[in-house]
Amino acid sequence: MKMGVRKEGGFIGGHTRDGRIPEPVHIGARHEDLAGLLEGIVLYEARALEGGIDPMVVAAAVSFGFVYIHPFEDGNGRLHRYLLHHVLARGGFNPAGLVFPISVAVYRRIEEYSDVLRSVSEPMMEFIDWKPTAQGNVEVLSDTAVFYRFFDSTMHAEFVADCVRETVEQDLHKEIDYIERYDRFKSSVDEILEMPARMVDLLRGFLEQGNGKLSRRALRKEFSALTEEEVFLIEEAYEAAWSSDLAPPDHAQTI
Secondary structure, three states, X not given: OOXXXXXXXXXXXXXXXXXXXXXXXXXXXXXXXXXXXXHHHXXXXXXXXXXXXXXXXXXXXXXXXXXXXXXXXXXXXXXXXXXXXXXXXXXXXXXOOOOOOHHHHHHHOHHHXXXXXHHXXXXXXXXXXXXXXXXXXXXXXXXXXXXXXXXXXXXXXXXXHHHHHHHHHHHHHHHHHHHXXXXXXXXXXXXXXXXXXXXXXXXXXXXXXXXXXXXXXXXXOOOOOOOHHHHHHHHHHHHHHOOOOOOOOOOOOOO
């Protein structure tokens, strides 16, 4: 895999059985147009948020616009979901320091999400002239930048708004509860011994997987320096913090 903005065509889809001919369901922007299109996304976000456009609308246009451009060989989907969080936070939609877990709602509505993507990808494909390359990629033969710069994002904004509503109604209270429980656990651990925040989070992950008990593997490796008394006190602190049946949110780190 080549790092950075791609220097050749890019598409989503598969190949014929012999692996030679691409069968794209979506073709990204020509590599010659990527710099200008990405600059346009940055400028749009700043102007739209400063101009008072609803952050949900801006998040939809920016994140879906990015994934249609498809500027990298890999990781476009992850960056697309990051942009949803980033723009909502930049627009002051959620309090500082609180991750608004909209990705959870997106995953729950994955079929609807796919329909939203196809609403632009399928009609766009009808107007893109391309040919296969010897390397099994695509070469775009026509000027296509305008398709990515201007697209109807109504369905995308409606989808983001629905996910935001679902997040507020179903997920946000779990996120807040998890943060409170995690802070309670971390404070208890800090009273027992000094441990970097990264290791506390790793510790929580092992305890979650072990139903409140540290595994032999964890005690042999990552936490071999703990004494028996410290292990007992830490497991007791975890039990006190997570004593109810409420589970951490879906995106909580696991080992």
